[in-house]
Structures are given as C-alpha cells and as structure tokens.
C-alpha cells in the first residue's frame with residue numbers, strides 16, 4: 001500500500017518462512033543460539049522481552065553476522081526505548097496501542113504489530129500497517145480465521161504466531177495472506193539449556209525449508 005509503515009517488516013518477513021520466537025534466560029546462550037539459527041537458514045530472530053536477560057541477549061545477537069535480532073513482547077513505550085537502546089533491528093508486539101505505535105514510529109523502529117480480529121487488523125491498516133502479526137493464531141481460529149479475514153481484507157498480510165508447529169506450519173504458509181510464521185519450536189528450552197546448538201541448527205534448517 002502507499003505510505004505503508006510495513007515496508008521494512010515485509011522485507012524481514014520475506015527472508016525466511018519462520019521467525020523463531022526466543023525466550024532466552026542466559027545471556028551466554030545468545031551468540032551460539034543466534035549463530036545456530038542463522039546457520040540453519042533463519043536469520044530473523046524475535047527475542048521476547050520476557051526474561052531479565054532479554055535486552056542483553058538482543059545486544060549480543062545483534063553482533064551475529066547475517067542475523068537480524070529484534071525485540072518481541074513490546075507492550076509499553078518504555079519497552080520500545082529499551083529495545084532500541086539494546087540494538088533491536090525491529091519490534092514485534094502481541095497487540096497494539098496508540099502509545100506503543102507512537103513510540104515505535106518516533107524511534108523509527110520497523111514494527112510488526114499484533115492483531116487477532118478484523119477490527120484490530122483494520123485499525124492497524126488505517127495507521128499504515130499492512131503486515132501484521134496474527135496472535136494468538138491457533139487460539140484465534142487458526143487458518144480458518146485467516147481465510148475469513150482475508151476475504152474482505154486481502155490487502156493485509158499476516159505473520160501468524162502462537163500454536164504454530166511443524167505439523168501445521170505449511171497449512172498457514174500456503175495461505176495467500178500469510179508471508180511467514182512465528183514459532184518457538186525451533187529453539188526449545190531444553191536444547192538451549194543443554195547447549196545443543198547442532199540440534200537447534202537442524203530444527204532451523206527444517207523450518208527454513210517449509211514451503212510457502
């Protein structure tokens with residue numbers, strides 16, 4: 001769309017079929033985890049601001065060549081300021097508020113804001129966001145809901161996240177209004193804690209080959 005605020009988000013979403021959603025507790029895991037995911041073909045990394053280490057994790061991941069580390073779970077303007085300071089290349093939010101978008105726009109932070117209903121998607125579209133996170137995807141009706149929203153609102157493209165797994169990912173990715181999907185399965189807590197980077201790379205590689 002003209003004057004889209006989603007130009008950068010669209011480019012990032014086009015880089016790989018899956019955006020890993022990362023909950024990282026130990027900053028020592030940041031570099032090897034990001035390197036494994038990038039090696040596996042998933043360069044766009046959403047680090048959720050759900051752990052005390054998250055901002056430092058973003059700063060470490062930002063140093064990984066070929067990667068794009070962003071901040072997820074942006075809820076407040078303060079989150080945005082902290083994420084930008086940490087070096088986040090983009091932001092993701094589960095929903096959207098005017099205050100949050102005022103902050104990301106003022107900071108020039110490329111943004112993937114969340115919506116779960118037609119009204120929320122329309123409000124974001126009116127503000128210029130034609131690429132949106134569809135969250136929580138499975139709980140909000142999954143592929144059927146995306147098909148439903150895509151009827152009257154085909155100009156909006158989604159990154160569904162929440163409940164996506166290797167078994168259902170391709171049914172999402174095959175929708176005309178889906179550009180990529182987010183998921184945590186490529187970096188399970190137990191593999192991260194155990195430093196099993198090769199296994200994470202293999203999960204990433206499989207995810208990077210999902211058809212869309």
Ligand SMILES: O=C(O)C(=O)C[C@H](O)[C@H](O)COP(=O)(O)O
Nearest residue numbers: 021048072073161162163183184
């Ligand atoms: O914290 C956020 O802002 C989020 O983005 C939530 C994530 O989208 C989901 O936690 C990922 O869902 P799963 O792949 O089902 O684990």
